[in-house]
Amino acid sequence: MRETSDEVTSVVWREWILDAIRKIRFQKQRPSIQRICQAIGSHHKFHEDIVAEKLEEAVEAGAVLKVYNKGLHSYKDPRPMQCRRVNVGKQTDLSRLVSKAVRELGECDGSTFKSIENYVQQSNNVILESDTDFKLVLKNSVKIALETNLITLEGKLYKINNSMVSPTKKRRSGSPKKKLDESLKVSHFNISFLKCVKVDFFA
DNA sequence: CAATGCGCACCCG
DNA sequence: CGGGTGCGCATTG
Numbered sequence: 001m002r003e004t005s006d007e008v009t010s011v012v013w014r015e016w017i018l019d020a021i022r023k024i025r026f027q028k029q030r031p032s033i034q035r036i037c038q039a040i041g042s043h044h045k046f047h048e049d050i051v052a053e054k055l056e057e058a059v060e061a062g063a064v065l066k067v068y069n070k071g072l073h074s075y076k077d078p079r080p081m082q083c084r085r086v087n088v089g090k091q092t093d094l095s096r097l098v099s100k101a102v103r104e105l106g107e108c109d110g111s112t113f114k115s116i117e118n119y120v121q122q123s124n125n126v127i128l129e130s131d132t133d134f135k136l137v138l139k140n141s142v143k144i145a146l147e148t149n150l151i152t153l154e155g156k157l158y159k160i161n162n163s164m165v166s167p168t169k170k171r172r173s174g175s176p177k178k179k180l181d182e183s184l185k186v187s188h189f190n191i192s193f194l195k196c197v198k199v200d201f202f203a
Numbered sequence: 204c205a206a207t208g209c210g211c212a213c214c215c216g
Numbered sequence: 217c218g219g220g221t222g223c224g225c226a227t228t229g
Contacts, residue, residue: 027207030222042206069221070214 013054014063016040018077021064031075062122068106078122089129094120094141099150103160110157113142 020039021031029035036055037048055075058064065076088094101119105111111119117138120126128134142158145151151158 025221028209028222029207038206070223074221 010054010057010061014058014061016044017055017058017064017075018079021075021077030072032072033075036075062118065104065119065122067104069104073106084123085125085127087127087129088132088134088137090132090137092137092141093144094138095145095148095150097124098138098141098145098158099160102151102158107157110154110159112157113139116142116158 017036017040020036023039024031024035033052033055034048037051040046040051041048055064059066059075062078065078067074067076086092086094086097097120098116101116101123102111105115105119107115117135120138121134126134142151145158146153149161152161153159
């Protein structure tokens, strides 16, 4: 793996992107593509298309997490989350992390096993016990997630099972039922297909 | 005008 | 509860 100066730029890009995300998050704003573009653009003048492209590369490389939240995509620095250590042995059940991965990836057609694998590894500090094959453990965990209806399988793509939400059979100890904001409420289900709409509004 | 700051409602574990 | 998130609006340059 020889490092050319071209690849150095992608590392630099990754830094800029992560800086931008940190900055935006500090401002309590959503690290969307547009905001990241303008945050970077304000320092080094680049075209949005270039920034978006580099951002996608960083996502593919796992340097940046693309998550689905409240009906839109956000980007996160994966490193703060890596504080979470997960010991993985042959019998470890990762089905919860699997469903979390599928949900947060938010891919409307479903996510591949590979995507899930990447996400789980990027968003956690996985500590493999000796003689343990992570991929195998993950495969079993996916199976468990399917059996417990956390996720569903369509072809080769895994999707989150929406009908599984709210097993809130808890006690009614004076729960203040707050009126929900209707516009935000949409996010969890019906938005799934909205995400499919490609928002091509480049200049 | 765009960029930034921030209170607080919301969500999820 | 506790911590993360980001809308909506105020403030600043």
